[in-house]
Structure formats: structure tokens, C-alpha cells
Amino acid sequence: MVIFAEYFPGNLEIASALGDRLAGKVVVDISNPLNETFDGLATALGTSKERVAQLVRDGGCGLESLGFFGMMLQQPLGLNFRSAWKLIS
Numbered sequence: 001m002v003i004f005a006e007y008f009p010g011n012l013e014i015a016s017a018l019g020d021r022l023a024g025k026v027v028v029d030i031s032n033p034l035n036e037t038f039d040g041l042a043t044a045l046g047t048s049k050e051r052v053a054q055l056v057r058d059g060g061c062g063l064e065s066l067g068f069f070g071m072m073l074q075q076p077l078g079l080n081f082r083s084a085w086k087l088i089s
Helices: 010-022 050-059 063-074
Strands: 002-004 027-029
Touching: 002 010, 010 027
Parallel strands: 002 027
Antiparallel strands: none
16 A cells, blocks of 8 residues: 655656556555645546545545545634544444
């Protein structure tokens, strides 16, 4: 398993550089794909890998939207980025 925890879009550059060495591995990208002004997403909705996407569909929303929603709640709720999502199944 490979976990990318790089500022977006640096993860795309790293994945390109690693190329074939990632073949057959589970790749998890925990970056938040924010645009340069931090007021929206830099990726199109629905670009998650199928396994994760199915979990998210079962939960009723897009993974990108869920991450963005969580970030947007931090300041209004005074959470100071000390919150997390918990999947209960």
C-alpha cells in the first residue's frame, strides 16, 4: 500500500514519477484537492477510485465533496482542524 500525503497537485507529480512501481499496489491519496484560492475543488466530482467510490455512494455523497464540506465546517464551528469523519457501518 502506498499513501500519498502531499499537497495537491504534488501527488499527481509523484505518481507520474513513480509510474510502473505503483502497478498492483493500493494507492491511497489523502490530499485535499483544493484549487489555488482554497475556495473550491480542483478536481471533478466522481474521480475517486471504484472501491472508495462505492463506500461513498453507499453513504450518499461524493468523497471530494465530503472532504471539502469538512474543511468548510472547521472555522464556523471553531474546530481548528481538530475534527475527523467516522464511517460507521
